[in-house]
Amino acid sequence: MSWIENRLEDGLIITSLDWAINWGRSCSIWPMTFGLACCAIEMMAIGASRFDVDRFGAGAFRASPRQADLMIVAGTVNFKMASRVKRLYNQMPEPKYVMAMGACTVGGGPYYKNGYHVVKGVDLVVPVDIYVPGCPPRPETLLEGLMRLQDMIKHQTLARDRWVTAKDAALTPETAASN
């Protein structure tokens, strides 16, 4: 689709093509299992049968970032872990989304005041699309977050694809080496 991305004027809506692509993308978001701490248990709960996430098309949890669309950061991120989170985010192919699950990833959580080794919110490390609060969030809350993400994807358009515009900023060898 690169021949059409960002080449049309603002305001031109490619309706049925966008609709079809967004429908396909939003109804098959494959998450990457990135359970770091207690929120991983609630993520496992949505993978199980009672709060089935497979009915949203998102039941195929991929272990490898190369095959995943959505990185659900479920659990506390330490400074030691932060470089690995960033590395895995860079390894995901676009279009990619990040969900910050639980209070620790949203803003440090219960470790905000005295956690010397806790990153106060994973959005200091990777760009986050959707925040799901809770400690831990109930499985229904996580599913609501997933549905809001689906709405967000349905409103995207190929004419202004944000990953292409992000790449236009020159990626010099120095910035590439720091990733």
Place this chain on the structure above:
Amino acid sequence: MTPEEITDILKKQFGAKIAGFKFETAHPRVEVEKSAWPEVARFLKSDPRLQLNFLRSIASLDLLEDEKFVAIYDLLSMRPPTKGGDAWTMENEFSVHVSTERSNPHIPTVAQVWPAADWHERETYDLMGITFDDHPDSVIDQDGTHPRRILCADDWVGHPLRKDYKFPMEYHGIPAVTEFDQTRPIH
């Protein structure tokens, strides 16, 4: 065996190297000179009356006013099942305090006596800063030869559980401040 009996055995064997004892607390203990600690440890494990072969944990105290660090070794004796039931029994319980000065904390390692001490000493170095000499998993860097850190990142600066620890302002570009407009590190 009561702590008093164990201390009597130790005093007969080592004499002056047992610096003190305190039995009236909830955690009865004996204080040992740190230079003699490895041979006292070997004796505690190998003596047939004591057989303290299970190191439950190593804790550490930061005594800021007395300018000391204390490493607390919590020892048990686990005997294999003799006859009848198939459960191990616990015979003796004991604890040892080894103190060192706060400005240059070094304690000889006992990882060759109790293998559990390997990771516990790494954690004590990481979070309190007590260096264990001749540790089997030592690294050499600008802080000298010390056990490898186990919990914090390998290039972490400082020892977080000390009483005078200052929280970092940032780590590798990720900000770690908690107050708006914070300009100084806080404790």
